[in-house]
Amino acid sequence: MKSVAVDKCRTGDILAEDIFNRYGAVIVAKNTALNSYIVYKLNEMGIQQIRIHDDGRNSSYSDESSTYRKAKEAYRESVSDIRSIISELAAGRPLNVDKVIDISDKICCGIYDSHDILRVLNVEKDFDEYTYTHSLNVAFYTMLTGKWLNLDKDSIRTAVKAGLLHDIGKVKIPIEILNKKSHLSDEEFEEIKKHTIYGYNLVKEAKQFPEEVCRAVLSHHERIDKSGYPFAIGCEKLDIFSKILAVADVYDAMTSDRVYKKRDTPFIAFEMFKTEGVKNFDPKIVNTFLNNVSVFYVGSKVFLNTGETGKIAYIPPQSITEPVVKIGYKYVDLAKDGSRSILCMV
Numbered sequence: 001m002k003s004v005a006v007d008k009c010r011t012g013d014i015l016a017e018d019i020f021n022r023y024g025a026v027i028v029a030k031n032t033a034l035n036s037y038i039v040y041k042l043n044e045m046g047i048q049q050i051r052i053h054d055d056g057r058n059s060s061y062s063d064e065s066s067t068y069r070k071a072k073e074a075y076r077e078s079v080s081d082i083r084s085i086i087s088e089l090a091a092g093r094p095l096n097v098d099k100v101i102d103i104s105d106k107i108c109c110g111i112y113d114s115h116d117i118l119r120v121l122n123v124e125k126d127f128d129e130y131t132y133t134h135s136l137n138v139a140f141y142t143m144l145t146g147k148w149l150n151l152d153k154d155s156i157r158t159a160v161k162a163g164l165l166h167d168i169g170k171v172k173i174p175i176e177i178l179n180k181k182s183h184l185s186d187e188e189f190e191e192i193k194k195h196t197i198y199g200y201n202l203v204k205e206a207k208q209f210p211e212e213v214c215r216a217v218l219s220h221h222e223r224i225d226k227s228g229y230p231f232a233i234g235c236e237k238l239d240i241f242s243k244i245l246a247v248a249d250v251y252d253a254m255t256s257d258r259v260y261k262k263r264d265t266p267f268i269a270f271e272m273f274k275t276e277g278v279k280n281f282d283p284k285i286v287n288t289f290l291n292n293v294s295v296f297y298v299g300s301k302v303f304l305n306t307g308e309t310g311k312i313a314y315i316p317p318q319s320i321t322e323p324v325v326k327i328g329y330k331y332v333d334l335a336k337d338g339s340r341s342i343l344c345m346v
Ligand SMILES: [Fe+2]
Pocket: 166, 167, 195, 220, 221
């Protein structure tokens, strides 16, 4: 990292430390990509010097960088590997443990830059590939969350394997139920719930994964208030892997297109976690996840209910559901503008 004068910062430079106001509240979070609005606000507050990463700029401000292209290719390769793991299992062959470990190693070995990963996860949303991309996306979100929580390397590997395998039990659920567009009957929902137990058995039978991976696969739909399934166990009985997986699973599911609904914006997902999600998910994990993942969306293009398109200029750490959007030459603070809202990401 290096120290630079705020006046000398360029759009896309990435902050290497949190910036606080005089009351000690974070006003711009670490890893935020700078833009003209943020630089203007820093100047306005009298902040003259900041620290930025010296290893490059946010790729979302430039054309595809070589690291982004590599991340995209590696991601597509892993999707294809997951497709073959699932097809083999569905054909009655055993779980291809070597392939799972190979994908997990690629995710964990640090070849991916966090910004590149998050960009790939947001761009590569192929509806027909949801079954495969969802497993991979959840594995990436668990890896990032593990890093943000400062877990050790072995724990991150465990979390990633659980992410890759969490829905593997769905191979045993009839495809008509999995792809049903209309409301599921009670019996059908009871059948869907069994994917957690089927998944646990498949991973356990493979005899190559730690017990924590098996348990997280079994418990990824459990909730801390005992409202989940298959056993409705509560917070005390859930380990950190199950709780990380629960957040990653729901976030990716909400922000992806499904057979029965269009994707929500990340801001709708943030809102859910901040409201009804409070009782379902571990608060420390949710806050760590939201505070870090939200920063990534600075610079993203959005389409508003007014028909306007804009670019996310700033996401206040205290109010991540209502960003500041640059529309043409003006900055609109959605927290103060009741007439505008984000319809979708562009
Ligand atoms: Fe699941």
